[in-house]
Amino acid sequence: MSKLHAVEDPTDWLNTSLSCFEPLEAALRCQVCKEFYDTPMITTCSHTFCSLCIRRCFNSDGKCPTCRTSDQADKLRRNWVVQELVDTFKAARPAALKLAQTKAGSEDDEAERPKRKRKLEDTDIEEDSFEDTRRPRRTRRSRSVAHGTSQEEPIELDDSGDGDYDPEEGTTLCPICKSRMKVGLVYAHLDLCDGKPVNNNGATRARTQPSKPKEPLPPAARLPQLNYSLLKDNALKKKLQDLGIAAHGSRALIIRRHTEWVNLWNSNCDSSRPRTKRELLRELDSWERSQGAGASTVPSAVMKKDFDGEGWAASNKDQFDELIANARRNRARKEAKTEEREEKPNEDQIDSMPTHQPEQAPSISTPVRHDEIPNPYEGNEKALSIVREKVDEANSHGRRLRSSGQPIPAPPRDEERPGSINEGPPLDEEVDANPPISSQQPSSQFVPISPNVDMSRKAHMFRLPEDPIIDTDGGTSVS
Amino acid sequence: MANPASKRLFKEYRGLSSDPPEGITAGPVTEDDMFLWEALIQGPEGTPFEGGIFPAELKFPKDYPLAPPTMRFTCEMWHPNVYQNGTVCISILHPPGDDPNHYEHASERWSPIQSVEKILISVMSMLAEPNDESPANVDAARMWRERRKEYERIVRGNVRKGLGL
Ligand SMILES: [Zn+2]
Numbered sequence: 001m002s003k004l005h006a007v008e009d010p011t012d013w014l015n016t017s018l019s020c021f022e023p024l025e026a027a028l029r030c031q032v033c034k035e036f037y038d039t040p041m042i043t044t045c046s047h048t049f050c051s052l053c054i055r056r057c058f059n060s061d062g063k064c065p066t067c068r069t070s071d072q073a074d075k076l077r078r079n080w081v082v083q084e085l086v087d088t089f090k091a092a093r094p095a096a097l098k099l100a101q102t103k104a105g106s107e108d109d110e111a112e113r114p115k116r117k118r119k120l121e122d123t124d125i126e127e128d129s130f131e132d133t134r135r136p137r138r139t140r141r142s143r144s145v146a147h148g149t150s151q152e153e154p155i156e157l158d159d160s161g162d163g164d165y166d167p168e169e170g171t172t173l174c175p176i177c178k179s180r181m182k183v184g185l186v187y188a189h190l191d192l193c194d195g196k197p198v199n200n201n202g203a204t205r206a207r208t209q210p211s212k213p214k215e216p217l218p219p220a221a222r223l224p225q226l227n228y229s230l231l232k233d234n235a236l237k238k239k240l241q242d243l244g245i246a247a248h249g250s251r252a253l254i255i256r257r258h259t260e261w262v263n264l265w266n267s268n269c270d271s272s273r274p275r276t277k278r279e280l281l282r283e284l285d286s287w288e289r290s291q292g293a294g295a296s297t298v299p300s301a302v303m304k305k306d307f308d309g310e311g312w313a314a315s316n317k318d319q320f321d322e323l324i325a326n327a328r329r330n331r332a333r334k335e336a337k338t339e340e341r342e343e344k345p346n347e348d349q350i351d352s353m354p355t356h357q358p359e360q361a362p363s364i365s366t367p368v369r370h371d372e373i374p375n376p377y378e379g380n381e382k383a384l385s386i387v388r389e390k391v392d393e394a395n396s397h398g399r400r401l402r403s404s405g406q407p408i409p410a411p412p413r414d415e416e417r418p419g420s421i422n423e424g425p426p427l428d429e430e431v432d433a434n435p436p437i438s439s440q441q442p443s444s445q446f447v448p449i450s451p452n453v454d455m456s457r458k459a460h461m462f463r464l465p466e467d468p469i470i471d472t473d474g475g476t477s478v479s
Numbered sequence: 480m481a482n483p484a485s486k487r488l489f490k491e492y493r494g495l496s497s498d499p500p501e502g503i504t505a506g507p508v509t510e511d512d513m514f515l516w517e518a519l520i521q522g523p524e525g526t527p528f529e530g531g532i533f534p535a536e537l538k539f540p541k542d543y544p545l546a547p548p549t550m551r552f553t554c555e556m557w558h559p560n561v562y563q564n565g566t567v568c569i570s571i572l573h574p575p576g577d578d579p580n581h582y583e584h585a586s587e588r589w590s591p592i593q594s595v596e597k598i599l600i601s602v603m604s605m606l607a608e609p610n611d612e613s614p615a616n617v618d619a620a621r622m623w624r625e626r627r628k629e630y631e632r633i634v635r636g637n638v639r640k641g642l643g644l
C-alpha cells in the first residue's frame with residue numbers, strides 16, 4: 001500500500017475542500033492509460049487520447065476506443081488546447097492540492113460524501129456524456145491569459161533573478177525551430193513559428209540553453225506502417241536494420257517490435273517535447289522486456305483455459321474478513337424473515353401484492369447503465385418520451401422483455417434498437433420468489449447494494465417515480 | 480513498472496482503493512504482480528444473491544487494456560452466465576468480434592477505455608439480471624427460465640455456504 005499514494009490520482013481531491021476537482025482532473029487524463037494526456041491527439045470522431053495510446057489502439061483493432069469508429073493513425077491531429085490545459089493544470093496542481101487539503105473536511109464536503117463508498121450511480125461515466133456535461137469549459141479569460149502576451153511580443157524567457165529558478169523547469173523546445181521556451185508559450189508560438197530560432201537576447205539564451213548537448217532530435221518525418229504480409233523475412237529484417245532497431249527474433253516478434261517502434265517514433269514526432277532516438281530505443285527495449293513470453297495479441301479467450309484457480313490469496317484479507325463477517329451477521333438476521341415468507345404459499349403473495357409494485361419492480365427493472373451520468377434524462381424530453389413509451393409498452397404486455405443486449409440509450413442513437421427478441425417469463429412469476437422489500441425499510445443494517453434496486457428507488461434513470469418501471473431492453477447483456 | 484499495462488493497472492488499483500464503488504472490493508493479490516487481482520462482489524439486493532459476498536479472481540493479459548482480463552469466481556456460483564469452473568462470460572469481457580453469437584452490441588464490449596471497475600459493476604448487475612441468450616451454464620439457464628424457485632433456492636444455498644452459515 002505504501003507505493004500506492006505516491007502516485008498522483010484524481011481521487012487525491014476527494015475529502016479535500018476541492019472535491020469538485022476530482023472530475024476535472026479525471027477529464028484531463030487519457031482514458032486509455034489514465035495518465036495526464038501526453039501529446040494529446042484528436043481522432044476524426046473527435047475523441048482525444050495520448051498519441052502513443054491511440055496509435056497502439058489503432059494497431060490493435062483500428063477503432064476509436066471510445067466510440068468504436070474506424071479510424072487511422074495518419075488522420076490524427078494534435079490537440080494543442082488539451083495539451084495546454086494539462087500543462088497548466090499540472091503546474092497548478094501541487095499548490096492547489098496543498099491548499100485544498102489544509103481546508104479539508106469542511107461541512108459542505110462532508111455532506112457531499114457521507115459514505116466511504118460511492119453510490120453506484122456516481123460511477124464512471126462515458127466519455128460521450130462526459131463531454132456534454134462535465135467538460136471543463138475554457139473561458140475567454142483563460143485564453144487571454146494563456147496567449148495574451150505571446151501573440152504579439154517576441155518570446156521572452158523568464159530571466160528574473162529568482163534564486164531557485166531552474167532554467168529548464170517548465171520549459172520546452174519548439175518542435176519546429178527547437179527554441180526553448182516556457183511550456184505555456186509554445187502553443188501560441190507554434191502558430192507563428194517559421195522554423196527560425198527565436199531571437200532571444202544573449203543572456204537569456206545562455207541561461208536557457210540545454211545544459212548537456214543532446215543528440216539531434218529525430219526529424220519530424222513519421223514512419224509509414226508496413227504491410228507485413230507483403231514482406232519476406234529478409235526484407236523485413238532489412239527494414240528494421242535500416243531503422244536502427246534490433247532485427248532478431250521470430251517473425252511475429254519482429255513485426256510487433258516494428259509496430260511498437262513506429263508508434264513510439266510517430267508519437268514522438270507529434271510531441272511538443274520530443275525525446276532523442278536513444279531514449280526511444282531505451283523505451284522500445286523496456287517495452288519489449290515487459291511484454292514477456294506471454295505477450296499476446298492472443299485473444300483472452302485462450303487465457304480462460306489456463307486458469308488454475310490458485311490465484312485466490314489473501315492479501316486484502318482483513319478487509320475481506322470484515323466484509324464477510326458483516327454479511328454473515330446480516331444474513332443471519334435476514335434469514336428468519338426470509339424463511340417466514342418462504343413458507344407462505346406463493347399465490348397468496350402474488351394476490352396480496354398491489355398490481356403496481358414499485359418496491360418489486362426494482363429487482364427486475366432498472367437498466368443498469370453504470371457508466372451513465374446520474375440523470376441523463378433530466379431535461380431530455382426526447383429521451384424521456386422514449387423511455388415512457390418503453391415503459392408503457394412493457395406494462396401493456398404484462399411481460400418482461402428480456403434484455404436484447406442494449407441498455408436504454410442515453411441519448412437515442414441513430415440505429416434502431418432491437419425489439420423484443422426474446423421474451424422472458426411472465427412478470428409475476430419472476431417476482432414472486434423475491435421477498436418484498438420495503439423501500440421504507442430503515443437502512444441501519446448492512447444493505448448490499450444492488451445497482452438495480454438502488455437506482456430505481458430513486459428513479460434515477462427516469463425520474464418517473466410514480467410509474468412502475470419495467471425493463472424493456474436494459475441491463476448489461478451477457479454472452 | 481515500464482510496462483504500460485502494469486502502469487495502468489496500478490492506476491486503477493489506486494483509484495479503486497481511494498474511492499471504491501459500493502459493494503465492490505478489488506486489488507492485486509500482491510503489489511509485485513499487477514496481472515492477478517482478487518475481487519469481492521456483494522450480492523445485489525432484491526435478488527437471491529442478496530447478502531452474499533462472492534470472491535473472484537481477475538487475470539490480465541500483458542497487453543491490457545488493449546485486451547480484456549478474464550474473470551473467474553472462486554466460490555460456488557450457480558448462474559446462467561458463469562461456467563461451472565467459475566469463469567464469467569459477459570459482454571464487457573469480450574472484444575467486439577470475439578463473440579460467435581453476435582448478440583451483444585459492440586458498445587458493451589471490451590474497449591481500452593473500460594476498466595476493472597466497470598467490469599465488476601457489470602458482473603454485479605449480471606447477478607441481478609442473467610442473460611439467457613447465450614448461457615455459459617445451460618442447466619442454470621434452463622432452471623432460471625423454467626424453474627425459477629429452484630434456481631433461487633440453489634443460489635440462496637450458495638450464499639449461506641459462502642458465508643459459512
Ligand atoms: Zn494515454
Ligand SMILES: [Zn+2]
Nearest residue numbers: 045047064067
Ligand atoms: Zn471516437
Ligand SMILES: [Zn+2]
Nearest residue numbers: 174176177193
Ligand atoms: Zn518555432
